[in-house]
Amino acid sequence: DQQVKQNSPSLSVQEGRISILNCDYTNSMFDYFLWYKKYPAEGPTFLISISSIKDKNEDGRFTVFLNKSAKHLSLHIVPSQPGDSAVYFCAARGRYGGSQGNLIFGKGTKLSVKP
């Protein structure tokens, strides 16, 4: 059963507008949520994260919002640029001992930003 869900396989946005990527989770024990960006034939790259004790984190054009009561997070990209076109993965880390990097990933959302 999927613990991290990205229900939109794709999203198309005009350059300069806002891109909103959504992610839902089921496990309230997750302590960190992260977004990764992936270009074809490359490894995923870390974009931004948020701790479960916060509800917003901002880094330049990227903002992540966390709604714990709804078990929902979203990534906002403002303004969107053609170079943002990539697959975006939402990931969550369990609040347990052992490995720091045991992440549960969503299936990804392919963002296309049109000039």
Added chain:
Amino acid sequence: DAGITQSPRHKVTETGTPVTLRCHQTENHRYMYWYRQDPGHGLRLIHYSYGVKDTDKGEVSDGYSVSRSKTEDFLLTLESATSSQTSVYFCAISPKANTGELFFGEGSRLTVL
């Protein structure tokens, strides 16, 4: 640049043959991971290591083994490859403690015929 190299980057093999993928890091990080990426599944953890000779299973470990005899090298072995193991394999390290942030290698594309 965290300095991860994966080899080989591409490999085609036949069902039943053994395959070893290598991950090499230059950063002396304690934790290393192997993930696989498949269409419709995102990335899934196969095995991870928390030090030399210290490894543990991830979500999809069946059919895979790992070894870490040196800090810098983490090997993933498919003892007898099957077509279901056709995938892109990513190695990762944790450059920042306690954040869940991973730095991934460029991937190894494996095709099992």
